[in-house]
Amino acid sequence: MxxxxxxxxxxxxxxxxxxxxxxxxxxxxxxxxxxxxxxxxxxxxxxxxxxxxxxxxxxxxxxxxxxxxxxxxxxxxxxxxxxxxxxxxxxxxxxxxxxxxxxxxxxxxxxxxxxxxxxxxxxxxxxxxxxxxxxxxxxxxxxxxxxxxxxxxxxxxxxxxxxxxxxxxxxxxxxxxxxxxxxxxxxxxxxxxxxxxxxxxxxxxxxxxxxxxxxxxxxxxxxxxxxxxxxKGITTDVDKLELFKEFHADLLNRYSNLLNGDTQILKRMQGFWEYFSLSFTNSHKTHKKIKKASNASKYINAINQIFKEEKWIS
Ligand SMILES: Cc1cc2nc3c(=O)[nH]c(=O)nc-3n(C[C@H](O)[C@H](O)[C@H](O)COP(=O)(O)O)c2cc1C
The missing domain is CATH 3.20.20.70 (Aldolase class I)
Known part of the structure; x- marks a missing residue:
């Protein structure tokens, strides 16, 4: 089946x-x-x-x-x-x-x-x-x-x-x-x-x-x-973190074009990280970093740090 x-x-x-x-x-x-x-x-x-x-x-x-x-x-x-x-x-x-x-x-x-x-x-x-x-x-x-x-x-x-x-x-x-x-x-x-x-x-x-x-x-x-x-048992040799980074950048770009103001964009992106953080080493710390970001530039800094320091685990 x-x-x-x-x-x-x-x-x-x-x-x-x-x-x-x-x-x-x-x-x-x-x-x-x-x-x-x-x-x-x-x-x-x-x-x-x-x-x-x-x-x-x-x-x-x-x-x-x-x-x-x-x-x-x-x-x-x-x-x-x-x-x-x-x-x-x-x-x-x-x-x-x-x-x-x-x-x-x-x-x-x-x-x-x-x-x-x-x-x-x-x-x-x-x-x-x-x-x-x-x-x-x-x-x-x-x-x-x-x-x-x-x-x-x-x-x-x-x-x-x-x-x-x-x-x-x-x-x-x-x-x-x-x-x-x-x-x-x-x-x-x-x-x-x-x-x-x-x-x-x-x-x-x-x-x-x-x-x-x-x-x-x-x-x-x-x-x-x-x-x-x-x-589904489909195997690829894609670099998972690199593909996820592209996906994240696409989400951020699409929401930035759609939503008005940094606060709305930040809130929407932060919402995903309750789940995304589970695929990174130090999930709890990762999620905390994202939640702490109080504006768009702090969010970008947090993302860059996570992508550099943590590994994709799932
Ligand atoms: C934040 C949140 C919002 C949800 N919104 C809906 C919804 O609009 N309609 C719906 O049928 N289920 C909704 N659900 C339930 C999910 O579709 C799903 O049934 C539930 O999360 C269990 O599946 P999972 O363990 O695979 O997540 C929501 C769940 C969460 C956590």
Whole structure:
């Protein structure tokens, strides 16, 4: 079975600039998702419109993700997006309290009737493919087990499971057993997501879930952009640090052209280093140096020092 890999959506990290630059320098990703799109006070933010527009996503296989708990809003968002894209992904996983407490994202997982009602309306009114990304529950793994009979009534193109509870946020371990349990009763395609950080963790998951051949990579891939290539067994003799430096310079250049003012550019670049620093020797010190940089020139100094003194380890 051919292994399929996708890039997870990470709000504030995997925007179209990151996705395009990543795809150009590293690739080996079959599908790219964007962080969730939602309607706020009747509107979609300008930065979001840029993020999902076709001219910014036409160099990759791209699936937009929406966040909503309202069936009419679902149709509104999906109709707009399906003019350019053949598939829409519905977010039933977001754990952030500000989202989940408003019955959105993972906060909907204990409401199977509501999910059923929205899916019924969506399948009756839309022509596009629909997939779902979810967690194993909000407060209990019973949620996903109660939901599967509902989901089995629809022809979802994909069910992406991150097996943590909403209330866990990112703590504790991803529970592979619940994915196994779901795979025995769910009738359509499952993609596994969560804690794939290197080839070993990938192989461990692959061994425990032998019927799954599709995986979504998030934090592990951002920390080590060569992870997809390693998983697919593609070997090159490229100098990893040198390629990463080019990628970093490209990100910096693209954000400098897009964003207004040093502070915004600095914040965006610093955000990546929570992950990038993990691929360098002295990760903690590396991350601290980046966080300490209080303006653009100090950031450049920190980067130059890191690239000179630390080694690429992943
Ligand atoms: C900062 C951050 C932002 C995220 N934003 C989204 C999002 O917009 N939509 C979504 O479905 N998941 C989002 N996620 C969850 C990831 O897509 C993924 O499910 C999670 O990180 C587990 O996978 P990983 O261990 O490979 O990172 C986010 C995660 C993080 C850490």
């Amino acid at each position: 051919e292994t399929k890999l996708s890039l997870a959506p990470l709000q504030g990290i995997t925007d179209y600039i990151f996705r395009n630059s990543f795809n150009y320098y590293f690739g080996n990703i079959d599908t790219y998702y964007c962080p969730f799109i939602r309607i706020e006070k009747g509107d979609i933010r300008k930065s979001k419109i840029r993020d999902f527009s076709i001219e910014n996503n036409n160099k990759m296989n791209f699936i937009p993700q929406i966040l909503t708990n309202d069936k009419e809003e679902f149709i509104q968002l999906a109709s707009m997006l399906s003019k350019d894209y053949s598939e829409i992904n519905w977010n039933l996983g977001c754990p952030f309290p500000m989202v989940a407490k408003h019955n959105l994202g993972s906060g909907m997982l204990d409401k199977p009737e509501l999910i059923d009602d929205i899916l019924k309306h969506a399948f009756e009114n839309l022509d596009c493919k629909i997939s779902i990304k979810l967690r194993s529950g909000y407060k209990s793994e019973e949620d996903i087990m109660n939901l599967i009979p509902v989901l089995n009534n629809y022809n979802l193109s994909e069910l992406i499971i991150h097996p943590r509870l909403g209330i866990q946020q990112y703590k504790g371990e991803a529970n592979l057993d619940i994915v196994k349990k779901v795979s025995k009763v769910y009738k359509n395609k499952i993609t596994y997501n969560g804690d794939i950080i290197n080839k070993e963790s990938f192989e461990n998951i692959q061994n425990k879930l032998p019927n799954i051949n599709s995986y979504m990579l998030g934090r592990g891939l951002i920390a080590n952009p060569f992870l997809a290539q390693e998983i």
